[in-house]
Amino acid sequence: MSSAPSRSSSGPVAHALDAAASSVIAAIRELSAANPVVLIDGRSGAGKTSLATTLVSRWPLAGRVQLVALDSIYPGWDGLDAGVALAREQVLAPHARGLIGVWRRWDWEVGAPAEAHAVDPSLPLVVEGSGILTAETRQLGDVRVWLDSPMRSRRDRALARDGDAYRPHWDRWARQEAVHVGRDEPARLATHVFDVP
Structure with a gap:
């Protein structure tokens, strides 16, 4: 799985x-906070990484902002819930x-944890990935985004991005996303919901 922006986003x-x-x-500007947290959720291919x-x-604020992509944390193709818990x-x-x-x-090629990364609490933070909006994370995000997009569009974008590395796992991952959506109702936890064609 890749956290690279989609080449087909136009x-x-x-x-x-x-x-x-x-x-x-x-x-973010309205918050008037020095270190706000933005959470971006949506199913695979919805546009989370691009956003x-x-x-x-x-x-919009002075200084550096930190970005953490759950694609870098999920412990493998069955690890949506575990990756969210780690985040x-x-x-x-x-x-x-x-x-x-x-x-x-998470090193996807080796199938094991790799190097460590630190997150500075004094700096703003953006965390993006499928599953990140839950009842437990809701209070930890100042701005919470849910991206909604049709399945066919999402699938086309995701497979254009990751190709054969993702194709055999699409259904497996989609089932975990469906569990998350049914259980956690992320759109209801979001402060902002956007439709992406």
């Missing part, structure tokens, strides 16, 4: 994500308490 998709970024940026990288490039425990909860968080990158 036209209506790019327009929708740009409008979403503008709305989220306005919400997150756009936000980071257009960040909550190692990134979001320490950040909320003013403590340095430390998470380990």
Whole structure:
């Protein structure tokens, strides 16, 4: 699984994500916080990574913003829930308490944890990935985004991005996302919901 931006994001998709970024940026400005936390959820291929990288490039506050992609944390193709738990425990909860968080990158080729990364609690934070909006993470995110997009569009974008590495796992991953959506109702936990074509 890759956290690289989709090469196919243009036209209506790019327009929708740009409008979403503008709305989220306005919400960040309204917070008047030095280190706000933005959570971006949506099913695979919905545009989470593209929105997150756009936000980071257009960040409205002075200084650096940190970006954590759950694609770098999920422990394998059956690890959606486990990756969200790791992000909550190692990134979001320490950040909320003013403590340095430390998470380990999952090496998809080796199938094992790799190097560690620190998260500075004094800096803003964007966390993006399927499953990140839950009842437990809701209070840890100042701005919470749910991206909704048709399955066929999402699948086309995700497979254009990751190709044969993802194709055999699409259904397996989609089942975990469906469990998350049914159980956690992330759209109801979001402060912002955006439709992406």
